[in-house]
Amino acid sequence: MEVSGKKLRNYCKPCEQLKTSTFSDGFCSQCAEEMCQRCFDTHKQFKLNRGHILVQSVEAKSKCKETPTFDNCTKHLNEDIKFFCPEHDQVGCGDCMVISHKTCKVEYILEQIDGYKDNEEFIKLTKDIEKYDSEAKTMLGSIRSNKDHVKDINKKFALDVNIFRDEMIAHITKLSDAMLKYGDDIMAADMKKIENLEEENKRLVDETNGMRDTLQSEVDQPYKLFISSLSYKQNLHLVRDQLERIKANNKIETYDFMPDCNLEQLMKTCKQLGVMHKPNESGAALREKTVKANRATPMTKDQCSQTIQVTKDQCSQTNQSLLDRQLVCKNLIIDGDLISCAVKAKDDCGLFIDKYTVSCDDLATFEIEIVSIGRGGYIAIGVVPDDYPNNLLPGFGKDSRGYNSDGKVFMGSKSGEKYGNKWKVGDRIEVQM
Structure with a gap:
């Protein structure tokens, strides 16, 4: 029988x-x-x-x-799993309990399984499985959306590069190919990251589906249902941690191609086709840097992370372009009234010195508009003597005056006085010195 x-x-x-x-x-x-x-x-x-x-x-x-x-114990093959330690949420044979749980209050499994499927703890476990299963499937949709987005970003980037390249002379083709490869490398890295996340997330979906199917198949087998539930209860902690890590890593950086508007002027010395811009990029990594407008505005690389607009009525020379007015122009790109900087070495700075000169009795007028601010950017405008060092901000050295983006005025000293608020995007700064 x-x-x-x-x-x-x-x-x-x-x-x-x-x-x-x-x-x-x-x-x-x-x-x-x-x-x-x-x-x-x-x-x-x-x-x-x-x-x-x-x-x-x-x-x-x-x-x-x-x-x-009974199931056989995995540690003691000749023994059956018959006991349960509530303190550690573990099951085992009599040997397991004597060795590892001798100070615990051990219970007999057969006395615990009646009606277990209606137990609140089991009901919560099944709800948690459904919750994480739903989150995993939602995350999979987001990953696949980002996968398509990566391709769209690169497609637009490549299109902008090609349009700009077609307007350049023949030898610019080599530079454009290098820039396209840069974009492809970024796309390849992003795609690899997204595909890895997709595979990880698929495994989580399979795992949670397996948990749910197993529990549903064991509803009428209280002993197996109890054993599986304890195992899945611990596994869900790992699923949760993996989901959190996937959420944290399921991010991509967007980038656009920004052509070098002053490329024609810099044709003989230019070593890059343009700027690859990523939103929220740090000042140190962003290639488009801000430099001083008008007069002497030397900066370090870390300070060069803003873009400024010089107005046409600046310095009473509205009939001259910035290119015509420059006395010294270092590491700058000038496009009409827009000044920006692309430094090439760690300690490089951007510098613009105007031909405009004033006598001791005159006042020099400066007006700029802040178009873009990077992280940690710094701008200074002011007047300096002819022999002023190119690596010193205006106002820091002898016989110079400067107004800096931290809102301070400097008069021949590195100790400034508070004058206004810190500059931000959209500000128009007008100063008479």
Whole structure:
């Protein structure tokens, strides 16, 4: 006769393992095994087994029908998983409990599984599985959207590069190819990142689907449902951590091609086709840097992270372009009234010195508009003598005056006085000195 996956036995189970045939005197209801009296007496000597009861044959058969097949312990292959430690949320055989949980209050699994599928903890576990499964699927949609977005960004970038390249003379083609390769490298890196995230997320979806399917298939098998639930409860922590990491990494940087508007003037010395701009890029990495407008405005590379617009009525020379008026122009790109900088070395600065000169009794007027500000950018405008150092901000050195983007005025000293607010995008700065 076969019940619940286990046959009724007429012989003592422990004796059978010792290759001895001994008739059973009864059935241990807790261990679900036939035993002779001698084996049962020995069995009860262990602390975990002292409360076990040996029942007679008829009752034993009834108990056997109600007892599920136990899983073998992975650490002790000859033992069955029958016990549960609530303190550590772990199951194991009697050896596991004696070795690792001897100070814990161990419970018998068969006493815990009745009605487990209606337990609040199990209900919460299934809801958490559904929650993370839904989040994983939503994240997969976002990843795939970003995958398409990466291609669109690169497509637009390549188009802008090609349009600008077509307007240049023949030898610019080499520079444009280099710039396109730069864009392709970024796309390849982004695509690899997104595809890796996609694969990771697919695995999470498969894992959560597997958890849900397993639990649904074991709803009518309380013992297996209990074992699986404990395992999945711990696995969900890993799923949650992986989802958080995927969320944090599921970001891409957009970039546009920004052509060098002064390329024709710089044709002989130009070493790059334009600027690859990424929104929110740090000042140190952004190639478009701000430099001083009008007069002397030397800066370090870290300071060059803003773009300024010089107005046409600046310095009473509205009939002259900035290119005509420059006395010194270092590391600058000038497009009409727009000044920007692309430094090539760590300690480079941007510098513009106007031909405009004033006598001691005159006042020099400066007006600029802030078009773009990078991270950590710095601008200064002012008047300096002819022999003023090119690496010193106006106002810092002798016989010079300067107004800086930190809102301070400097008069021949590096100790400035508060004059106004810090400059920001859209500000029009007008100063008389």
